[in-house]
Amino acid sequence: MNAWSRFRHNRLAVLGLALVAVLALSAALAPWLAPYDPTRQSLVEKRTPPGAKYLLGADEFGRDILSRVIYGSRVALLVGVLSVVIAVVGGLLLGTTAGFVGGWLDALMMRAVEILLAFPYLLLALAIVAALGPGVLNTTIAVGIWGVPAVTRIVRGSVLTLRETEYVGAARALGAPAAALLRRHILPNVLPGLIVYATLFMANAILLEAALSFLGLGVQPPIASWGLMVSTGRDVLLVAPHVATVPGVAIMVAVLAFNLVGDGLRDALDPRLRGSV
Amino acid sequence: MLTFVVRRLLLAVPVLLGVVFVVMLTIDLLPGDAVTLMLGEHATKDAVAKLRDHLGLDKPFLVRYLDYVGRVFLHGDLGRSIQQNRPVAAELADAWPATVQLTAAALVLAAVLGIAAGVASAVWPNSLFDAFARLGSLFGLSMPIFWTGLVLIVIFSLWLHWLPVGGAGSLAHLVLPAVTLALPSVAMIARMTRSAVLDVLYQDYVRTARAKGVGELLVLGRHALRNAFIPILTLLGLQSGQLMGGAVLTETVFAWPGLGRLMVKAIFARDYILLQGAVLVFALAFVVINLLVDLSYGLLDPRVGRQG
Numbered sequence: 001m002n003a004w005s006r007f008r009h010n011r012l013a014v015l016g017l018a019l020v021a022v023l024a025l026s027a028a029l030a031p032w033l034a035p036y037d038p039t040r041q042s043l044v045e046k047r048t049p050p051g052a053k054y055l056l057g058a059d060e061f062g063r064d065i066l067s068r069v070i071y072g073s074r075v076a077l078l079v080g081v082l083s084v085v086i087a088v089v090g091g092l093l094l095g096t097t098a099g100f101v102g103g104w105l106d107a108l109m110m111r112a113v114e115i116l117l118a119f120p121y122l123l124l125a126l127a128i129v130a131a132l133g134p135g136v137l138n139t140t141i142a143v144g145i146w147g148v149p150a151v152t153r154i155v156r157g158s159v160l161t162l163r164e165t166e167y168v169g170a171a172r173a174l175g176a177p178a179a180a181l182l183r184r185h186i187l188p189n190v191l192p193g194l195i196v197y198a199t200l201f202m203a204n205a206i207l208l209e210a211a212l213s214f215l216g217l218g219v220q221p222p223i224a225s226w227g228l229m230v231s232t233g234r235d236v237l238l239v240a241p242h243v244a245t246v247p248g249v250a251i252m253v254a255v256l257a258f259n260l261v262g263d264g265l266r267d268a269l270d271p272r273l274r275g276s277v
Numbered sequence: 278m279l280t281f282v283v284r285r286l287l288l289a290v291p292v293l294l295g296v297v298f299v300v301m302l303t304i305d306l307l308p309g310d311a312v313t314l315m316l317g318e319h320a321t322k323d324a325v326a327k328l329r330d331h332l333g334l335d336k337p338f339l340v341r342y343l344d345y346v347g348r349v350f351l352h353g354d355l356g357r358s359i360q361q362n363r364p365v366a367a368e369l370a371d372a373w374p375a376t377v378q379l380t381a382a383a384l385v386l387a388a389v390l391g392i393a394a395g396v397a398s399a400v401w402p403n404s405l406f407d408a409f410a411r412l413g414s415l416f417g418l419s420m421p422i423f424w425t426g427l428v429l430i431v432i433f434s435l436w437l438h439w440l441p442v443g444g445a446g447s448l449a450h451l452v453l454p455a456v457t458l459a460l461p462s463v464a465m466i467a468r469m470t471r472s473a474v475l476d477v478l479y480q481d482y483v484r485t486a487r488a489k490g491v492g493e494l495l496v497l498g499r500h501a502l503r504n505a506f507i508p509i510l511t512l513l514g515l516q517s518g519q520l521m522g523g524a525v526l527t528e529t530v531f532a533w534p535g536l537g538r539l540m541v542k543a544i545f546a547r548d549y550i551l552l553q554g555a556v557l558v559f560a561l562a563f564v565v566i567n568l569l570v571d572l573s574y575g576l577l578d579p580r581v582g583r584q585g
Contacts, residue, residue: 115292122522123559130544131303214423241431248424256419
């Protein structure tokens, strides 16, 4: 069986893929799907519980929560995708450098990677965001840096094995530039592992963005970010619990979707790992 | 064994130095004048000059870094917090016990629930319980911890009136924060335990034990669990790091007076001295816990000690 048919027969993975498609559609079609303008305030209707007019209720400023959840998918996916790009590009550069140069540079880089992989990242992300200041871009940078060490390690491992193969040795001997080696030989080899990692990282990136925004250090108002919405709802939790709890469901569904797809991809692309963590 | 401990301790030093370096460098890259940011636009010239001098901001970054590291490692001096003008060490000491209490409770909870669920899943694979546990752990890994906390508050404080909304002081105050913080780790540990135990259950020595007529409980306890424990323990050490990160969120949600909340406060107050100290303490705790984990391998598996 090829990878796709293995993936297709995994019901949870297909469910995850469907959820990802829903997320992508809601992000792309937000202006047409959202019943109201996500920033439109109606103070007389503040904290309206879910009902006919506002399907998921209204928040502290009388803004429609459903519309804000729909628009929030844009922030979540944008930060997620861009931080994956940062992680993959950074990791590719560092990983190939470490793998090809070797020696003390490699040893030093791998030591740093180990430290970063083990350290509770939220603490470092807090320090980074504290220094850079809040906002969508800085949040993306802080989240993206998190993924760099793991990608570096994946790429470096692949470079080390490939460096010894005859065809890569021949290509080098013929004077192939590093970029060509990377594109023709290294990339195709690491791609399956990278795709799996990137998908699972996407889930964690959405969680981290939400966490930073919840703390008030990530995406700033009035942009509709799910984590930020939970945070505003927290102030009225005891009088209007729906304001904080509803956007959280969106976070959970998005994270779950990417986790399911990532798990499914891993099982499909590398059957040996089937069933393991 | 002693050389093993010493070597591990020496390896911990670059970790701590690295963490301080990264945090100080990030703060140093801050655009604009850090002191004006800290004191606000209306600070007097005198106050600005005093703080600049106190922070040693006229000196180059590396000198300041070595200064700080030297003072911390030689004198245990973490500087004075900008906001409260108290020794950072004293502020950290005030907040520290609450965080230890919270993370320890969560770690115990996560270990007990996670290992129990994982073992049950492995012993009855593909049973109804297994399906339920695996689905549950997928959700556990996907729920944002701050949201779980709020949902638990709504259920157990607002609707059922069983537990307090937040704050600290009694065992009842600890329940919700500890459960909240533990949940993602329960999921992670359950998954890991399941696959570790399943792996071991297919080993030859387990089959031999069964063939000898050893009872299933003994097989599980003496042969399977003991060997499955090493990967589980490694994960527990790593999870303690996750718990510290999660503590920042949990403490914010439940107004728990610990290090995590202190850290968030320090960031909002732009109190970078305090922030540096808090991160350092977290890093130190993380290093010590993982050292303990490494040492306990020797107790569980005699082969490890001999190699070390």
